[in-house]
Amino acid sequence: MTTASRRKVAVIGAGYVGLSLAAVMAQFQDVWVVDIDQGRIDKILGGVSPIEDPDINNYLNSPKKQISATLDLKEAVKDAAFVVIATPTNYDEEKSFFDTSSVDAVALSVSEYEPNATIVIKSTVPVGYTANLFQQLRGVNPAAKLLFSPEFLREGSAVYDTLHPSRIIVGAPEQNDELAKSAKLFAELLKECSHDDGVNALVMSSTEAEAVKLFANTYLAMRIAFFNELDSYAESRNLGTKNIISGVCLDPRIGSHYNNPSFGYGGYCLPKDTKQLLANYLDVPNNLIAAIVDSNRTRKDFIAEQVLAKNPKTVGIYRLVMKQGSDNFRSSSIQGIMKRIKAKGIRVVVYEPNLKEDDFFNSRVIRDFEEFKNASDIIVANRMHENLVDVADKVYTRDLFNES
Numbered sequence: 001m002t003t004a005s006r007r008k009v010a011v012i013g014a015g016y017v018g019l020s021l022a023a024v025m026a027q028f029q030d031v032w033v034v035d036i037d038q039g040r041i042d043k044i045l046g047g048v049s050p051i052e053d054p055d056i057n058n059y060l061n062s063p064k065k066q067i068s069a070t071l072d073l074k075e076a077v078k079d080a081a082f083v084v085i086a087t088p089t090n091y092d093e094e095k096s097f098f099d100t101s102s103v104d105a106v107a108l109s110v111s112e113y114e115p116n117a118t119i120v121i122k123s124t125v126p127v128g129y130t131a132n133l134f135q136q137l138r139g140v141n142p143a144a145k146l147l148f149s150p151e152f153l154r155e156g157s158a159v160y161d162t163l164h165p166s167r168i169i170v171g172a173p174e175q176n177d178e179l180a181k182s183a184k185l186f187a188e189l190l191k192e193c194s195h196d197d198g199v200n201a202l203v204m205s206s207t208e209a210e211a212v213k214l215f216a217n218t219y220l221a222m223r224i225a226f227f228n229e230l231d232s233y234a235e236s237r238n239l240g241t242k243n244i245i246s247g248v249c250l251d252p253r254i255g256s257h258y259n260n261p262s263f264g265y266g267g268y269c270l271p272k273d274t275k276q277l278l279a280n281y282l283d284v285p286n287n288l289i290a291a292i293v294d295s296n297r298t299r300k301d302f303i304a305e306q307v308l309a310k311n312p313k314t315v316g317i318y319r320l321v322m323k324q325g326s327d328n329f330r331s332s333s334i335q336g337i338m339k340r341i342k343a344k345g346i347r348v349v350v351y352e353p354n355l356k357e358d359d360f361f362n363s364r365v366i367r368d369f370e371e372f373k374n375a376s377d378i379i380v381a382n383r384m385h386e387n388l389v390d391v392a393d394k395v396y397t398r399d400l401f402n403e404s
Helices: 016-025 038-045 054-060 073-077 101-113 129-140 158-163 177-193 206-236 241-249 270-280 288-308 333-343 369-375 386-394
Strands: 008-012 030-034 067-070 082-085 118-121 145-148 168-172 201-205 314-318 347-351 363-365 378-380
Touching: 008 016, 008 073, 008 101, 016 030, 016 054, 016 158, 016 177, 030 073, 038 067, 054 158, 067 073, 073 101, 082 101, 101 118, 101 129, 118 129, 118 177, 129 145, 129 206, 145 177, 145 206, 168 177, 168 206, 177 201, 201 206, 206 241, 206 270, 206 288, 270 288, 288 333, 314 333, 314 369, 333 347, 333 378, 347 369, 369 386, 378 386
Parallel strands: 008 030, 008 082, 030 067, 082 118, 118 145, 168 201, 314 347, 314 378, 347 363
Antiparallel strands: 145 168
């Protein structure tokens, strides 16, 4: 496929998933981005990423790109061949399920505004969701076409992972020629964005594709939990965690990825995806999936106890973000540590340059870094940074391999 075959593609949601896909795909297709935030729309039109990501900035300023941005869903999807839904689906703790209301609303509106478009869900959803939504759409629009295509993006590397996908997966809710053709074409569009000619593209049922996403992220969470529990054991027994991990990971069957201890898995995906997968196991026997979710809570309890054992009067939280080069601190593991420490009546101060507010959950935000260091008896940092080298003696971290 060449740029001569440009199609109109609408991407709904200008978060990490939607914006990285839109920025890269706009080099080959006519892309429209829709978001509910006018500020985000203005930045995209100005060639500036509303998310802290220099790679997205570069692609938004590429001379090859054909990208528009608007608040108007109806305008964006008119005559679109594909409409990609990448709206957030946060996990609802009370319902023990993803809140898919934004996906529902967009899909129903698109089916009304542009009944010939193929709708592709990129948002993470429960297993079986796409097939159920497909039946709803067919009740309104008998010609509705719906697919599910999971994303496998790492925070801070979204564009790179779009260009170098580990695999491309597209799922259809029914086996018929029309959906199979659409699934194959969308896989080709994603391949066109890739720099890896040999990337594997799998077409399967949408329910299987949904399961791939949740099981993949839960496996990564399990690996993080394993090395965190190894670290908890080693620290409790005064053993060298780094030596143990290095020895374990020399086994080529294990490898040295996802092995750096942390305060627990967090971020956009792993906490909600593991809980959603566990909810899907409601009537299925399991031990391991439940243990992964429980392990993350236990790890945060352990870390908080280690900090409290040092009897600090003031604990400094260095950065709320999950990774360097990111502005996301949603569900970051260090927040769990912070809450546990505050629950014991210990004063907590926060250093987070991305925060505009003067306090965070009733803890003072200190913007002057020197003041922050001086005010903190102990500095808790999920990942070590060169800024902390001069106060390393009062930094508590489990970052053993100096990874971002």
